[in-house]
Amino acid sequence: MRKLIIIQLLFTFLLLGCEKDNEETLCSGFILEHPTLDCELDYEIINDVLETYFIHADFIHIDQKTHSPVFSEFVKDKLESENIVFDSLLLTNYSEKNSEAYFLSGNNLRLNTVRLINHAEINCFFSVEFKAWQNYYKKYPKSTGLHTFSRPEINAAGNQAIVEYGWQAGYTQGMGYLIVLVRENNKWIVTNRLPTWAS
Numbered sequence: 018m019r020k021l022i023i024i025q026l027l028f029t030f031l032l033l034g035c036e037k038d039n040e041e042t043l044c045s046g047f048i049l050e051h052p053t054l055d056c057e058l059d060y061e062i063i064n065d066v067l068e069t070y071f072i073h074a075d076f077i078h079i080d081q082k083t084h085s086p087v088f089s090e091f092v093k094d095k096l097e098s099e100n101i102v103f104d105s106l107l108l109t110n111y112s113e114k115n116s117e118a119y120f121l122s123g124n125n126l127r128l129n130t131v132r133l134i135n136h137a138e139i140n141c142f143f144s145v146e147f148k149a150w151q152n153y154y155k156k157y158p159k160s161t162g163l164h165t166f167s168r169p170e171i172n173a174a175g176n177q178a179i180v181e182y183g184w185q186a187g188y189t190q191g192m193g194y195l196i197v198l199v200r201e202n203n204k205w206i207v208t209n210r211l212p213t214w215a216s
Contacts, residue, residue: 043145049133050081050082054120057125060126062169062171062180063180066205068127071131075130076130076159079126079132079163080139082120082121083119084118084183085168089108089112091213092181103197111167163186164182165183166182178198179195180195183214192212192215193212193213193214193215194210196211197209
């Protein structure tokens with residue numbers, strides 16, 4: 018009987034040790050991709066959006082891979098429903114620019130609370146059923162959630178821009194937005210933030 022109890026205890030310790038090792042190695046070893054988005058104007062817009070809404074956040078985690086593709090007809094409907102005047106070429110170019118995804122550069126993001134995360138690492142977390150967010154916050158306890166950005170587009174006159182971003186902090190905590198900005202005094206000012214989805 019005593020031998021059986023000792024064997025059970027050893028098995029339990031071994032099992033707990035394996036679980037601890039699995040937790041420590043879960044979704045580790047990912048490094049950022051080489052940046053493929055190098056347009057300074059794109060980063061100006063993304064930075065001005067971040068500084069408008071997240072200036073006081075302690076930890077902003079942004080998917081390094083931009084959101085792609087975008088749906089220009091949906092964007093057009095949102096803008097028209099709010100009576101926002103826009104250049105039709107803006108939407109065409111926006112759709113074309115976002116027909117492929119790009120990798121952002123952390124060096125071009127101004128807020129020191131912003132961190133990029135490799136898209137493959139995000140996929141790793143969400144390949145584990147039911148524990149994705151639990152495992153994510155175990156590794157990044159100070160994060161406010163995951164953010165994604167599309168690649169921005171600017172009109173021909175250079176005074177209006179659009180970009181989409183999304184935020185997800187749990188299975189039922191998330192929102193997406195279409196942001197409209199205008200250029201004033203060498204800065205991009207958000208004029209409209211239109212909700213596009215919610216979870």
